[in-house]
Amino acid sequence: MKPKFHVTQNSSFIDTALEIRITNLPPCEVVTLKAEMCDNLGKNWGSFAEFISNDEGEINLATAKPRSGTYLIPDVTGLFWSMSPILNDKPKGKTPLKPLETKLFLMRGQEVLTFTSIIREVVSPKVDRFPVRQQGIVGTFFFHSKAGPLPTVIVLGGSEGGLRESNAGLLASHGFNTLALAYFGIGDLPKELVNIPLDYIEGAIDWLTGNPNVDSKKIGVFGTSKGAELALLSASIFPSIKAVVGYVPSGVVYPGLGQSALGLTSWQYKGQSLPFANGKIPREVTEKLEQSIRTGKPISWREIYQYWAKDEKQAEIAVEDIQGPILLISGGDDQLWPSDFLSEKVIFRLKEHNHPHNFMHINFPKAGHSLSIPGFPTTQTVISPFGNGKLLLGGTPQDNSQAQYTAWRRIVAFLNETLTSRLD
Structure with a gap:
């Protein structure tokens, strides 16, 4: 079966609690999770972390400790706060208050196994x-x-x-x-x-x-x-x-x-x-x-x-x-x-x-x-x-x-x- 992301958000807002899990991996598989985001100022950011799946072939970002990466402790928000600007990347236009899209890529070496996007709002559309x-x-x-x-x-x-x-x-x-x-x-x-x-x-x-x-x-x-x-x-x-x-x-x-x-x-x-x-x-x-x-x-x-x-x-x-x-x-x-x-x-x-x-x-x-x-x-x-x-x-x-x-x-x-x- 193909690896699968499971993302749970208590709300759509950027300050909400998150749960991110990956399932359907082989046990003890070494994979890399990469994150990319363009912020509201048009600046591009990126982060990554390398993990080993558990005996059930799962990775839970709240409990899994990265083997290497831009952060090194179990933290479901680690891929977000540990982002750094992507050098030599052309900035995009400013989009004040637009929902932020963070793209997550699960990789084995250079192969993308699966990916997903997490949308987080800075302001509710009801406001x-x-x-x-x-x-x-x-x-x-x-x-x-x-x-x-x-x-x-x-x-x-x-x-x-x-x-x-x-x-x-x-x-x-x-x-x-x-x-x-x-x-x-x-x-x-x-x-x-x-x-x-x-x-x-x-x-x-x-x-x-x-x-x-x-x-x-x-x-x-x-x-x-x-x-x-x-x-x-x-x-x-x-x-x-x-x-x-x-x-x-x-x-x-x-x-x-x-x-x-x-x-x-x-x-x-x-x-x-x-x-x-x-x-x-x-x-x-x-x-x-x-x-x-x-x-x-x-x-x-x-x-x-x-x-x-x-x-x-x-x-x-x-x-x-x-x-x-x-x-x-x-x-x-x-x-x-x-x-x-x-x-x-x-x-x-x-x-x-x-x-x-x-x-x-x-x-x-x-x-x-x-x-x-x-x-x-x-x-x-x-x-x-x-x-x-x-x-x-x-x-x-x-x-x-x-x-x-x-x-x-x-x-x-x-x-x-x-x-x-x-x-x-």
Whole structure:
């Protein structure tokens, strides 16, 4: 009989649990499983693992340990997170939010024994999508037009700028409305992350409040990295925000980012620039940074940001003023900035002020900075965001992937508990 794939998914979404088995193989057969995928940015990825079938001629990816490959532990998601870009492969066009197709090939040597495809959606086809270009707002509104007013979450990306639609689309697929909100780096918005007006966030809240699909008493915010800094800051000022999620966040206002950022803050409100952390950096720390730059090694900014924020009070965000529960997710090996340390500063301040709402910090000790929605490759632990110089993000591909799945489940549960179940 011909070998056969058996793929079970709890749902069609990219964050769902998977089961992948192969049957009808000869016992103790050596085979290779290859995976290929084109992501929504048009980049091609690939991975592989070599297995030996068991005495029944089966391979279960949840329990089978690869003999070799791009990952080496039993893990049903291993072929997905261990993918690397396929070099010299021509990129395809961008297809934002299109379902991802991963092709699996079972091979004996160069012979393809059988193959299958796994389709995973980033956003449910039942979710409506509306580009927002009104009142100066640049965003994408994901909503459920036939469900009546629903809890709604503003989703903020990080220092990459533009829109983070995948986070917002997937979250909306779990029953919320979401607004993927850009705040720089697109359209007529500021070109760099410098002196971004919080009045813009206030305008987005007003737009949501006036939308008949939105339950204006149940608005939350979910930010990543600099977007998490913005989320905490916005929630501390605008009482309409009733729940906050921060991925690798900062509870301290930091300097702006960009060519024009020197000596300037990231945020302003009502025309007033906000104080930012700029503490003294020990000479040995700056020398280490300079050496990395000279030698072309990936740069860790962790210590720089930690010393900037050390003993900093004026630039701390008044998180005690947030009118709802708070969930912070950090990586203990975050090398871009110390999100674990910065999250604990938030927790300390909340305890110090006897914050009346629930708050929690979940730290993944071996994960880095690149926490996002689960199901994508996590092998890129070094990035070159501006074309020159490399930034170290931290963590290992396996630990980052495991953290993403666990964190995402906690976030969906948190927002369900705090917004969906929240009494008016």
